[in-house]
Amino acid sequence: MVNQSLKNKKIIISAGASGIGWATAKVCLDKGAIVFICDINKKHLLKAKKHKLNKKKLFVYECDASDEKKVKELFTQINKKTKTIDCLINNVGIAGPTGTVEKLKSKDWENTLKVNVISHFYFTKLAIPMLKKNKGGSIINLSSGAGIMGFPLRSPYAASKWAVIGVTKTLAMELGKFKIRVNAICPGTIKGDRMVRVIRDKSKFLKITKKQIEKEFVSMASMNCWIYEEDIGKMCSFLISDEALRISGQVIGVDGNATRID
Numbered sequence: 001m002v003n004q005s006l007k008n009k010k011i012i013i014s015a016g017a018s019g020i021g022w023a024t025a026k027v028c029l030d031k032g033a034i035v036f037i038c039d040i041n042k043k044h045l046l047k048a049k050k051h052k053l054n055k056k057k058l059f060v061y062e063c064d065a066s067d068e069k070k071v072k073e074l075f076t077q078i079n080k081k082t083k084t085i086d087c088l089i090n091n092v093g094i095a096g097p098t099g100t101v102e103k104l105k106s107k108d109w110e111n112t113l114k115v116n117v118i119s120h121f122y123f124t125k126l127a128i129p130m131l132k133k134n135k136g137g138s139i140i141n142l143s144s145g146a147g148i149m150g151f152p153l154r155s156p157y158a159a160s161k162w163a164v165i166g167v168t169k170t171l172a173m174e175l176g177k178f179k180i181r182v183n184a185i186c187p188g189t190i191k192g193d194r195m196v197r198v199i200r201d202k203s204k205f206l207k208i209t210k211k212q213i214e215k216e217f218v219s220m221a222s223m224n225c226w227i228y229e230e231d232i233g234k235m236c237s238f239l240i241s242d243e244a245l246r247i248s249g250q251v252i253g254v255d256g257n258a259t260r261i262d
Contacts, residue, residue, distance in 0.1 A: 005241045007032035010085045012078065014065050014123055015092035017044035019192055020142065020232045024089060027233035028240070029057055036078050036085075038063035065092040065119040066111075075126040084134035087240045088127035090120040090141045090164075095194055096157040098201040109156040116160035120167065128175070136179030138240050141168045142232075143184040145258045148251065152261075153205060154198075161186075165251055172249030181248035183239055188255025189217045191226040221256030 015021045016037025038061040063074040096112035131137040147161030168184040203210040
């Protein structure tokens with residue numbers, strides 16, 4: 001029997017054309033949702049448009065999430081399709097620079113915070129009226145294990161992900177009376193392109209092999225495993241569904257029980 005637990009639920013996913021965002025879009029579409037994705041990467045957007053999914057339920061837009069004007073233009077386009085949504089997934093984020101604080105550039109710090117935190121504000125501010133018109137729904141913010149434990153050599157990334165959790169907790173308090181639930185997901189070590197770059201940069205900085213870095217990352221979880229993008233998509237789909245109607249203000253790790261980040 002086909003799982004239609006998200007049938008006709010309308011979902012916006014930032015940075016939705018690749019990685020966790022695209023994996024989540026596919027999970028939600030498979031469960032009957034109507035999905036609006038945006039991304040800055042034209043190559044990924046083109047690939048998403050060509051994918052053999054239900055074209056009547058997938059809408060694809062180009063948008064620089066760090067540019068408030070572009071985000072407003074995106075919501076103007078989405079509002080032509082629907083005035084209400086059931087969920088916003090703030091997935092957009094960058095890894096940021098690798099290095100000790102005294103060696104990092106101010107512009108890299110500022111850019112990491114702008115993309116990983118301020119873009120979430122742009123999207124959330126415009127999504128809340130649509131959720132209120134829907135008389136309830138869900139906001140899911142993508143944080144990280146770095147947002148609850150810290151992350152040596154990645155201070156701007158850690159700072160941004162701690163901020164995401166602070167915003168999540170606050171929004172859950174503000175929006176509860178409108179039946180809008182707000183939760184954060186903290187992915188563990190995700191098998192994918194972003195971790196390839198993180199491992200490469202850390203290997204270069206510490207002057208040790210990428211294999212050693214990779215082994216160390218996997219060992220940080222009690223389950224001694226990678227986490228896959230689809231694992232995050234499945235958690236998102238649960239939090240969007242009616243099965244999670246009383247879950248809000250939570251920080252949920254999907255990380256194989258990560259006990260450290262170093």
